[in-house]
Amino acid sequence: MSNHHPAVLQQKYRDFQLLLEALSDAPDVFADLPRRMAYSGDASFYYLLPQLVVRAHNLQQVVAVLQRASEMQIAVTFRAAGTSLSGQAISDSVLLLLSDHWQAARVIDDGAKIWLQAGVIGAKANQLLQPYGRKIGPDPASINSCKVGGIAANNASGMCCGVKHNSYHTVQDMTLVLADGTVLDTSCPKSVADFQLRNRQLLDALQALAAEVNANEALQNRIRHKYRLKNTTGYGLNALVDYTNPLDILKHLMIGSEGTLGFIADITYQTVPQDPYRATGFFVFDSLQACCESVSLLSSCPVEAVELLDFRALQSVADKPGMPDIASLPANAAALLIEVAATTEELLQQHIKAVNNVLSAYRPSLVAEVVFSRDASRNAALWNIRKGTFPAVGAVRATGTTVIIEDVAFPIERLAEGVAALQRLFSRYGYDEAIIFGHALEGNLHFVFTQAFDTGQQKQRYADFMAEVSQMVAVDFQGSLKAEHGTGRNMAPFVALEWGDDAYQIMRRIKQLFDPLGILNPGVILNTDANAHLANLKMLPAVDGIIDKCIECGFCEAVCPSQEFSLTPRQRIAMQRQMQALAGTELTEARAAYQHAGIDSCAATGLCASRCPVGINTGDYIKTLRAAAKPVPKVAVWAANHFSAASQLARFALNSAGVARNMLGVAAVGAASRGLRRFAPALPYYYGAWPSGASKVKLPAATASQLTPVLYFPSCANRIFSPDRQAADPRDIPTVLSIVLQRAGFQLLVPDKLNDLCCGQPWDSKGWRELAERKRSQTIQQLQQAMPAKPLMVITDAAPCALQLQAGQPDFELFELAEFLYQKALPALTINKQTEPVVLHVTCSTQRRGSADQLVALTKACAEQVVIPADIDCCGFAGDKGFTLPGLNAHALRTLKQQIPSGCQRGYSNSRTCEIGLTEHSGLPYQSILYLLEEVSR
Template sequence: MTRVPAPPTRTALDELVAALPEGVVVTDPDLTGKYRADRSGDPGTGTPSAVVRAESTGQVVTALRWASRHRVAVVPRGAGTGLSGGSTAGPGSVVVSTERMRRITVDRLSRVAVAQPGLLNAEVKQAAAEAGLWYPPDPSSYEICSIGGNVATNAGGLCCVKYGVTTDYVLALEVVTPDGRALRLGGPRLKDSAGLSLTKLFVGSEGTLGVITEVTLRLMPPQPPPRTVVASFGSTRAATGAIVDITSAIRPAMLEYMDRVTVNAVEDSLRMGLDRDAAALLVARTDTEGSTADRELALIVAACERNGAGEVLATDDPAEGEAFTVARRQAIPALERRGRLLLEDVGVAVPRLPALVAGIERIAAAREVIIALIAHAGDGNTHPLIVFDPADGAAAARAQIAFGEVMDLAIELDGTITGEHGVGRLKQPWLAVQLGEDVMDLSRRVKAAIDPLGIMNPGAVL
């Protein structure tokens, strides 16, 4: 096997500083400390030796050539909003941050955007909108997460139930491989069967294969105005029953789930009159038109009522509909006020959602922890949020156990330990349980073929 990467010597670091323009390489621990962790709650195991705040592909090439030469661990980083510890740094590693690489061009005619990785998702959406176009993937963190990070984790979001995830929009990538070669994978073409699908292989690879330095994205015409249904349920079972009924009949443009704990946390912070007594709330959208829109709206309402919904509100006022989406997006910040969070991201096929939700409730009861549940329910992707008091050691330990049990449950239900956040360091121990040793072995062989020295994001994913 490959040698474990070692921290760079002082001389090696001086060489890196000298090879790049002033201000690009940061070694001051007051600054590098800020690049130690992401938003996963994983504290990382140490402060990086240096941070390369690259301004261009060429500077990433320089950094990776240097890292290969000195066998230094490289941790690629976008906006640092990852939730799985995919960009938390180890001691002696060098962070390659793409936060300064922020150019974008949009071609209206071919409906393609070419973006550097440091641009935020919201900025990509904005640039597309200025050209009269739409970039669909919409992680809840879209205002603070980078497009490079989105590609690295194959990020999802709320509209993905109908419009697909990041990989469905990536036509081409520029990547820098660990040996410091800048490669163009794919191209601005809707169909391309030439050679192995390396573009798709790099999407979701979480910095383990190289650094993404440019992304070519497919854009869409603007989304038609949506119509929204909000329904409250007296039991989680009733709510999940409605979800299965809706998704087996139509493709909603959004179908979100919030449980009672979440609704109350959001209501505490937004005061918008959500039903605090509801066991669960669904927010569904259709963006079809004409008679189809009428039919789909009626179908959603009927599915909710048939499953025993209390209040059902349907609106074609975009502002009113958007308010409920904002409420859903506020769930994590609102819950963070209740305690420390362990954020899950498990997914199953939609028909198994009732079993997943019931199982999570059993785990919460058995481990005496609060597990708030929000979900991109329409695609079976849930975010159980384990809320605990970090000062209570026993509670923190029980939370950790529940965190693992939720993943075990998802795997039992033929699901995934991560639908859209990535494996990172936090979920690495569970990946082999999901994939099995043969697939892990194949993955490691592919990783070694691209990163034979093992310098790319060691400890993450594999």
């Protein structure tokens, strides 16, 4: 029987799985279909179903996997965040993932360097460097989601990085693992000495290759020309001409090798300055020619970034805030978004003057402009215009089509010609929606278009188009086919066309030296199949209007509390799409797994929408599945109709549990709750942070006259759950709020029939939209009736409730508690800041309302030291899931306790339910930020 027979291959992977599971320090190994489906795609338009998914927690596990894969000749592909745009993070063999244990980081030499493990998200590295006025050089658009391993392996760059600050030029050291499991830490003399002793043949071969290239003047000149541009096509042959030490050559060849030469476990970067004084301007030209001519002159100016948008790109974002009026622009118009930066205000003004001097020569061609300013909010709006171009195409694409984003680079002196040539190709092939934008200083252009692959005719159109693009860019213009997205699968067939046979053969020899068995990410970068870019194309069938616009980029994953616990938003959507093609036992298996991993364990808070380029709220989609799964239970209807009685029952149950806890202990009551769940799975789990039932809302009498009335809606969470019993202040929120606001000149009023009111969130989270809308409407109506003739400001004391009520579009001005305290109360109070550190949790609802900055500023006004734990964007309590699925809450807060500083005794937030979980997993009592403000304003 052939070694490629399905049964033989299946047994081979089974044997490999057993080998890994038998290790004393075994990685996680998944062979089930649902998990493999979840990782079958990256941000590209390709799809491969892995045979095994392996999740490694440390370097030793990676080494063990590669050693056994080498012995059994099994292909392995490495995956970090999976934001790759060219198909380099997927596999039909073994997909090796990084767990969240790969997030260690260390700032070195006062920020001059930073050591990062492969799993650190790029934006986190910059957060660590911010106090030093530094940042890492690479700045890909996906920096809030992509991880350092992928940034280095793809030599990713970005808007400000250029060709001098990418990973290739800023790498200091790295720890790498070769295909046979050999480890090299270039920062460790002993590791280097051992490697030189045992791998002399590889190092000698690299040195010989370098000598060969440098003896070939034509090839050497070609390499130097190619890397004057942004270029990630093929292997980094510049390592052979830039360095003579074979270890330096090896290290720099690893950059941009896309996991085909080895695994980058950690990297030490030389950092670059982050100038504090910055200004941005936006300038629209009447012609592409004039726009591109000015770029050539701007390249000699002290500019940080110059972003180009062609006419179609401008049209796609015409409605964005901050965008000048472009209704009357000529069809050949184009624009530049320009940013300048400096170390001082005086120097910044000099830089602005230099840029304006260049632009003054094109004054007749400028038809619209937004002049340079340091206004942060206005400049953020301008950058959102540029960042909105890619999503704008994705949002209007036809269902079933995919969004394709390519990136090429032209010599800057031929930039206008290159843009015009691309536009002609779009017209010839009918890509009428295609837009062009990019990093103009490097001649680096991204073009975005939509493409269906469901017919042979559509595939042929794409094939013919890419053939012409490749010939035009690589040959006619001597540019690069991949400037910063990596070669991947879609440009692998064109590497030889761009580089020529001499250079291509050098690349093949490099691959053979590093990976003689060809087991590392086969098919990526080098591929002898001329049609490889047309194989394994991802199908995007229609599933639901909420999610059909998803481009599977993975930007949502970094903020999802269920990442690694079950599925992420991208994976939930991808599995739903893939299940459309399943039948029989495979479909049954996938559906069964999806119930927990996709539906039950989704927090459904909608934070994913804030990171999604096309604004998809996957939580909304999951709610529709929950609602469709079964009819609304009668008890849910009863609770909505008799909310006061339901709340009273909840308080009674909490108090009863409290009595049992006092008599029997937390462990005994917790064990009892787990036992009862066997017979009644809807019952909650009990644990130590459970509160008692709250007392009835009673507002203290006003102590001053002529107070400004405000209407207060206490959330049902604060009407049902008492304050944390470990907290220093046992008073309820209504009492404390009344005291604080009287100090600030306000008097609280509450609506009638308060105990019957609820914002609707408990029903909405289950997908019972009709009940949720009824409760929300009832509450809004009651609040409006409670107002005198003059409308009042309305406060609610929980961030989720504010978000829910705002969705009902009330006529009154609605404040979440922290917003009101920051905007209205704080200016009228005298504050004596607390000196001991406090921990703050910024809830996902606060982030979605756009008021996170106000909550943080309020806390910093009250305390000298405010710690906001990293990488906890959502606590995962998600309404009642903290009671019914506490594992999600525990997973989301798994790093919380270790981030609490010594001497910290208290935590704060602005959602009572979130505070329950935060207390449980931190060991600190968490309360509303209101309590801290009351204390420091006495």
